[in-house]
Amino acid sequence: MKKLAFLALFFIQFATFAQVEDAWVYLNAKPDSQQYLNNPLTMLTQRSLDRRATQNIALDFKDVPVYQTYIDQIEAADGISVMAKSKWLNALHIRGTQSQINALAALSFVTKVDFADKTLNGPSKNRTLQTINKVNKTMETASDFNYGNSLNQIQMLNGVQLHQQNYTGSGKIIAVMDGGFPAVNTVAPFARLRDNNQILGGYDYVNRNENFYAGLSHGTMVLSTMGGYVEGQLVGTAPDASYYLFITEDGNNEGPLEESLWVEAAEEADRLGVDIITTSLGYSVFDNTAYSHTYADMNGTTTFIARGLDIAYSRGMICVVSAGNEGSKPWHYITTPADALHALAIGAVNAQGNYASFSSYGPSSDGRVKPDVSAQGQASVLSNLAGNITTASGTSFSGPIMAGMIASLWQALPGKTNEEIMQLVKESASIYNSPNDQIGYGIPDFYDALQSTLGIQSFAEGQFLVYPNPVASVISIAFPLGFDNVKITLYNTLGQEILQKNITSQSSEIGVENLKSGIYLYQIESNGTTQKGKLIRK
Known part of the structure; x- marks a missing residue:
């Protein structure tokens, strides 16, 4: 024995x-x-x-x-x-x-x-493994009735005016890192993307094959908040951007390999010239708890994926990351890579702009503001696997909603660096001067971010926009829906007419490179409305 x-x-x-x-x-x-x-x-x-x-x-x-x-x-x-x-x-x-x-x-x-x-x-400093419930790395889905369309989640970010000026993500490329994209190649909400060849490709890093129209349906829903389009029901925040779809999330296992696959996919995104990476994934607790992270690891420099994200940023990309859905759970903090030093971590609010209780909160373990900013993640309007327009909740959706608006803003400001765009977004947010651990700097105002950069003269709602001002060579005129046959006239300071042009589209450009530097007066007329102002030629 x-x-x-x-x-x-x-x-x-x-x-x-x-x-x-x-x-x-x-x-x-x-x-x-x-x-x-x-x-x-x-x-x-x-x-x-x-x-x-x-x-x-x-x-x-x-x-x-x-x-x-x-x-x-x-x-x-x-x-x-x-x-x-x-x-x-x-x-x-x-x-x-x-x-x-x-x-x-x-x-x-x-x-x-x-x-x-x-x-x-070997020995580590005061590392304590926590025994807590397994973290849902992607989202909490809360499907309910369809209350209408996606206007609120865009309007909350003041993105409608960008779209009206044709800033809809055109020319920008977004890489989506997720668990799968089934039905994107077949259902109606993605027909516009398919017809316009805006899905540029993708790869399944988990199974090492090129069939990215497979796996978890989570990525399908995520993509729909940016690129989905069903007239009268769903308009994504970047309907004219182009997309790469990368599967890095293993639905059957939760382990550190997923962090490495994410970094490998981010490197491919860099190689392909992607502008924005959006990630509705987060990691803290693994199947093998010996591999799990602690809150102390959420310092932006410890995890493999956070270090990889910061290198992605150093290559000129913007990395938008969902903060996590652990706000009401034992692990209530952000998950990695939302902790990365240069991640733009996105929290969730409800339709009224109030903190959503499931949204993970900060700060990072080294005391930085996290999440950075927030968007609607409760009852977000999106497409499900069957192509039906419904709602679901999670920072999984506030993240890509934000990523799409960033693509639209960056389209409008193509000369800006990734750092400059991210700072503009933060500075436009609702509580920038007094951030908190729930929604970070708050809810961004993308139109304000655009105005503050282009030098747009700010008018009351329903009036015309003339920008940039001061101008170097080309001014843009944008006007609200319902106005047509717009006429703009420029005068010098003596009151002499020097230029007149009729505009028929919602947005138009006028070359002023032949004008001398100085101050000019303009008058815009349409439908019985007249607007006057000053224009400075650099």
Whole structure:
């Protein structure tokens, strides 16, 4: 009996020792880096290079792919499986036993090995694993009656006026990171995207195949808040933007590999020249609780995905991240990557603009304002898998609603950097001067953000807009619906007429490059209404 007991104990200990672990192995070089840097189109598309040039971002070591010979050697190591790779962090996500993974440290090109189970990395400072309920990483769905259409969630952000001026995301590309996009290729709310070839492609990183019209329906609903269109029922916040659809979320497992897949997809988004990444995912508690994060890890620099997001930002992209749906749960804080230093984390409010109780709140563990801003996430109007227009709740929807408006704003301000656009959004928010832990800086006013930048002269609702003012070469005239046959006349300070033009579209541009610098007077007439003002030519 003693012998049998000993053998049983031995096998238990052996099984524990032989448990397969997740880890990242960091590499110290890219021997072929100069070859890539000398030929940038071998690692990035022209659109990606153009985005860098616009924002004065130089190429660097991070842009170079992971050295393939190193990948091959690690894959050939006993018992090791390579699950994902990151050129930005020069790291591989691997699986193997603890001893097999530790053996890799002997390779000359390996800098360090970092286990997902931090206790295997040696002593850590005051790390306490929390035993709490598993976090819903995507959303709490609360379908209910369709109360109308999507006007409120756009109007709340004062985005209707951007759309009326044809700032609808055209020319901008958004990458959606989610768990799947079934029916996007078939149901009616996405017909406009399909007909106009606005879905540029995608990839399933979980299953390593090109069928991204599969997986969880969550991504389908997320996409509909930006790109969906059903006349009289649903208009997304960026109906004319283009989209890449990436599956990084494994619906069957919750583990750190999903963070690595996200970073890999973000690198591909960068390569393709994407402008905005929107992510309605968040991570804190994993199936293997030894891998779980603590609130202390929500400091913007600890998790793999947060570090990857900050590099995405450094490449010139804006990363919009749902704050999380844990506000009324034991884990009530934001989840990663919403904690990233340069993530634009989005909280949720209801239709009246009040904090939605499920929305995760901040601050980050190092004391930064989180979420950054908020949008309607309670009873958001969207398309479900069947193509029916319904409502659902979660920061999963306030995030992409915000991302679409950012695309529309950036279309209007193409010369701005990602940092400048993000700051404009924050500064336009309702409680910018007194942020709180529930809705951050508050609800942005995108029209105010546009006005403050273009120098638009502000008129009462229902009047005409003349911008920019002062003007260098071209002024734009925008006017409300219901006005037609608009005539604009420019006068010099002596009252002499120097230019007259009739406008028939809702928005029109007039060249003034031939005018001398100085002050001019304008008069706009339409439908018995006259508006006068001053225009400054730089």
